[in-house]
Amino acid sequence: MRHLLTAALLLASTAAHAQTISAETMKAVTQEISSDAYEGRAPTTPAEDKTIAYIVQRFEKAGLKPGNKGKWTQDVPLVExxxxxxxxxxxxxxxxxxxxxxxxxxxxxxxxxxxxxxxxxxxxxxxxxxxxxxxxxxxxxxxxxxxxxxxxxxxxxxxxxxxxxxxxxxxxxxxxxxxxxxxxxxxxxxxxxxxxxxxxxxxxxxxxxxxxxxxxxxxxxxxxxxxxxxxxxxxxxxxxxxxxxxxxxxxxxxxxxxxxxxxxxxxxxxxxxxxxxxxxxxxRHQASKNVVGILPGTQKPDEVVLYSAHWDHLGRCDAVKGDDICNGAVDNASGIGGLVALAEAHAKAGPARRSVVFLAVTAEESGLLGSKYYAENPVYPLAKTVGGVNMDSLNVIGKTKDFVITGAGKSELEDLVKPYVAAEGRVIVPEQRPEAGSYYRSDHFSFAKLGVPMLYGDSGDDLVNGGTEAGKKAAEDYVQNRYHKPQDEYDANWDWSGAVSDLTIYYRLGRQLADSGIWPNWYPTAEFRAVRDKSRAGQ
CATH class of the missing domain: 3.50.30.30 (Glucose Oxidase; domain 1)
Incomplete structure (x- = not known):
């Protein structure tokens, strides 16, 4: 394994460092789909059609191709x-x-x-x-x-x-x-x-x-x-x-x-x-939609690297001071902003050896339903899905000195990401609140359960400007006063430098996977190792 990691690092080093992540893209996408005009992006409402159309428009503009057999979307059957x-x-x-x-x-x-x-x-x-x-x-x-x-x-x-x-x-x-x-x-x-x-x-x-x-x-x-x-x-x-x-x-x-x-x-x-x-x-029986975009690979187009983020939020919710729209700006309009920014960066770098898929999933807030449906009905076989990164709520309070891997100790992606964290001048630290069970609360879990290694990480609390005390205070303020409430709204004063740093790490990791022949696995002690080994055995 070690020699594969070294070879992959050398292979990926030039392309992986070639692109920058656009903060302006993240700002524009986040502000747009978290506005009141999108009514909180509840699946199966008229707001969904507007959200899907905007994501497709941004994917197409970024240079992606429709990712589901010539279509941009995958129907997800739901009942309300x-x-x-x-x-x-x-x-x-x-x-x-x-x-x-x-x-x-x-x-x-x-x-x-x-x-x-x-x-x-x-x-x-x-x-x-x-x-x-x-x-x-x-x-x-x-x-x-x-x-x-x-x-x-x-x-x-x-x-x-x-x-x-x-x-x-x-x-x-x-x-x-x-x-x-x-x-x-x-x-x-x-x-x-x-x-x-x-x-x-x-x-x-x-x-x-x-x-x-x-x-x-x-x-x-x-x-x-x-x-x-x-x-x-x-x-x-x-x-x-x-x-x-x-x-x-x-x-x-x-x-x-x-x-x-x-x-x-x-x-x-x-x-x-x-x-x-x-x-x-x-x-009420009806379908929602996942959005699937792809940057086709040049040599191994059937092998894919996956980026995911959920586009949905709570829609209309219990009013606070007369406001009943849960806009979900951080959670997770910001993640969709990151997905579009990553699509732009990969497209500008040009096609990799493997295909890179960008998946905006529905109904995460309802129990990871969109990612669960894709994982159980994949457009690209999971045995051919190399691994990837999931994004749920980006850092909008500034760059940190640290980086947290949620559910650490599970997959070889954690080894692969280390040099890219170091290249940002940051260190990997343990989760501060492992009791929150964050590993089981976002869309990477749908893929992990079926064997696909997915990195789920983000900024820690040690802000470059303000230190740990300021970082923890900002995180606690968000959880207490904005998370899943109408107050999770876009703020023009947000500092996107932390999100740019995180996404730079995600870009470099994804590019390494896409430009190499490496197949990361779960560690032998991980609960998902057996299903991955069984899945890959037939390839």
């Missing part, structure tokens, strides 16, 4: 489910009834494509972290039958409070078992009628406002045969204080049971209360 007439979630049978109001105290939804959901007098069971991990000797559902029941689940992993990123569940570094998507998947496998996660800001890594804006209004799912009837009838979240009230009404101590749930061998606790809720569901 909207909850109406949501009754309170009522827990009865305890010392006193506990009633939770929609949006304020809880959010509720369903994956099932059905016109009405009604849960009545469902037995409630506290299942701790809701994890079944036989390889780690952990099963919160051991000896338990939850068919038709309501399970209450804690967010994140049992050892998330560990200061270091090591332990049975990687300590501070969230595993997929800590991600809310896994918890609902496992509850469905166990037959639970309802699955409710208790929201707690620190282990969730975001406040209730993010849950409220993301889980209310129209919800998108993949439109597949079977209408998701294998899923739980109801899934949702409840506020922490309401969970404590529920446990008190059931004669239980929430804090004590939560502490017990962190210990191996925890046994689920029936709360002796029953849950009831109902609502109507509006159903």
């Amino acid at each position: 489910l909207t909850a109406n007439n949501v009754a309170p979630l009522v827990f009865s049978g305890g010392k006193a009834p506990v009633s939770l109001d929609y949006r304020k105290d809880m959010v509720i939804a369903t994956y099932r494509v059905v016109p009405k959901v009604a849960i009545k007098d469902s037995d409630v069971v506290f299942v701790g972290y809701g994890i079944n991990a036989p390889e780690r000797g952990w099963n919160d559902y051991a000896g338990l039958d939850v068919k038709g029941k309501t399970v209450v689940i804690l967010v994140n992993d049992p050892d998330y409070q560990t200061p270091e990123a090591k332990g049975l569940f990687e300590g501070r570094a969230m595993t997929y078992y800590g991600r809310w998507t896994y918890k609902f998947e496992e509850a469905a496998r166990q037959g639970a009628a309802t699955a409710i996660i208790v929201h707690d800001t620190f282990p969730a890594a975001y406040g209730w406002g993010v849950v409220q804006s993301s889980w209310t209004g129209p919800q998108l799912e993949q439109d597949t045969p079977g209408d998701h009837l294998d899923q739980s009838q109801a899934i949702g979240w409840m506020q922490l204080d309401k969970a404590k009230a529920l446990f008190a009404a059931a004669g239980q101590d929430f804090d004590a049971l939560s502490a017990a749930a962190r210990q191996k061998g925890f046994k689920a606790v029936p709360l002796g209360v029953k849950a009831s809720i109902s609502w109507d569901v509006s159903i």
